[in-house]
Amino acid sequence: MNQIPALIGVFAYLSLLTVGGGMAAFPELETLTVNVHHWLTSSQLIHFYSVGQMAPGPNMMMVSAIGEKVAGPLGALAVLVAFFMPTALITFAVGRIWMRLEGWPWRDAIERGLAPVAIGLVLAGSITMARAVLTGTVAIGALAAWSAVAIAGAVFAILLLATRINPALLVLAGALIGLFAFGGR
Amino acid sequence: MSATPKSSADVTLGQIFRAFLLIGATSFGGGVVAYLRTSLVGKHRWLDDPTFVNLLAISQTLPGLNATNMAVLVGDRLRGAPGAVAAIVGICLPGALIMFAAAVVYGQHGDRPAVTAMLHGVAAAAVGLVFAIAVQLGRKALERPADLVFVALTVLGVNVLHLSVLYVLLGVGALAIGWHRPRAGREEAPGL
Numbered sequence: 096m097n098q099i100p101a102l103i104g105v106f107a108y109l110s111l112l113t114v115g116g117g118m119a120a121f122p123e124l125e126t127l128t129v130n131v132h133h134w135l136t137s138s139q140l141i142h143f144y145s146v147g148q149m150a151p152g153p154n155m156m157m158v159s160a161i162g163e164k165v166a167g168p169l170g171a172l173a174v175l176v177a178f179f180m181p182t183a184l185i186t187f188a189v190g191r192i193w194m195r196l197e198g199w200p201w202r203d204a205i206e207r208g209l210a211p212v213a214i215g216l217v218l219a220g221s222i223t224m225a226r227a228v229l230t231g232t233v234a235i236g237a238l239a240a241w242s243a244v245a246i247a248g249a250v251f252a253i254l255l256l257a258t259r260i261n262p263a264l265l266v267l268a269g270a271l272i273g274l275f276a277f278g279g280r
Numbered sequence: 281m282s283a284t285p286k287s288s289a290d291v292t293l294g295q296i297f298r299a300f301l302l303i304g305a306t307s308f309g310g311g312v313v314a315y316l317r318t319s320l321v322g323k324h325r326w327l328d329d330p331t332f333v334n335l336l337a338i339s340q341t342l343p344g345l346n347a348t349n350m351a352v353l354v355g356d357r358l359r360g361a362p363g364a365v366a367a368i369v370g371i372c373l374p375g376a377l378i379m380f381a382a383a384v385v386y387g388q389h390g391d392r393p394a395v396t397a398m399l400h401g402v403a404a405a406a407v408g409l410v411f412a413i414a415v416q417l418g419r420k421a422l423e424r425p426a427d428l429v430f431v432a433l434t435v436l437g438v439n440v441l442h443l444s445v446l447y448v449l450l451g452v453g454a455l456a457i458g459w460h461r462p463r464a465g466r467e468e469a470p471g472l
Contacts, residue, residue, distance in 0.1 A: 110343065118410055119445065122445055123444065143382075145403040145406035146402060152303075152305070152374055152376075153371060160382055161383075171376070179348055183344065183348060187356060190338055204461050207456075209341050210340070211428070212431075215432070217417060218431065219438035219448075221413075228403050246405055250407075251408035252408075254409065255415060266405045270398040271401070273402060277400040
């Protein structure tokens with residue numbers, strides 16, 4: 096129960112880092128939930144994030160799963176409000192001002208300047224996640240690690256070559272392949 | 281698509297909530313922005329395309345997920361603050377409930393060998409997905425070679441130097457905005 100104030104603090108802070116998408120906050124999400132607060136293990140976090148890729152809606156709804164694990168339904172609700180409210184308020188306020196700044200030359204500079212940083216943050220989050228997945232599968236064995244690399248590489252290539260395919264289906268296919276690649280150990 | 285937007289005075293809070301709830305429940309596989317455009321510009325004609333692109337640019341620049349920022353901006357345009365609340369709650373509700381249920385099931389069955397094996401597969405596939413998203417974003421938004429330097433500095437700060445995301449965001453962000461600063465000659469810059 097007394098974890099709820101800490102949950103609110105952590106997720107309100109993470110909320111402000113999601114420039115470019117939820118993945119931008121992933122390195123800090125891992126540090127705070129796994130290393131600082133010990134709410135879950137690195138592989139549990141990866142599992143929640145990955146399963147979240149199959150859920151509909153904005154792609155960070157997995158935060159409600161972390162809240163549930165730490166403090167039940169109330170924890171889930173607290174995390175959702177903490178994670179979505181700060182940026183919603185900022186967007187609400189700035190959105191009203193931004194439209195009136197059409198001719199302000201710095202507006203363009205901010206949009207152009209933050210675009211590459213946002214992409215860098217998404218890439219950095221992806222690298223952090225890839226490292227965690229690799230560490231987790233290396234612990235199982237070399238064959239498991241290579242299987243994970245092969246699955247990730249295949250999904251990456253398919254998505255870039257065939258843009259029409261629904262990514263959720265590929266993640267689902269990962270579950271079936273995983274059953275054969277990582278099962279029986 | 282050149283839709284003529286209906287007068288937004290016609291739109292009720294219930295309609296806003298239902299439209300965003302439907303998007304929140306059906307937008308499997310990420311790319312919620314495409315679902316938003318189909319629904320808001322195409323089906324409901326609450327926005328025209330240039331306005332949609334304009335709001336999307338704001339959503340991408342500000343912190344927050346694109347999907348939830350779009351919900352707030354569109355909801356506000358249609359029905360003010362209550363509209364924004366109806367839109368963001370609608371788009372988040374289905375996914376939040378599904379992930380809540382997933383956490384409960386995970387707590388009960390998460391350590392079964394078959395489940396663990398499937399989750400390892402899902403995680404590996406998700407890694408491929410997030411890298412593909414990063415590349416797709418980069419292809420669309422990176423205009424000049426200098427932008428690649430800012431991408432590299434950001435990755436260096438977070439993954440190699442292990443700096444806090446916040447400091448990297450503020451530091452490299454300020455540098456990149458400075459680089460793209462309004463220059464004299466391109467436009468008369470009133471010192472604001």
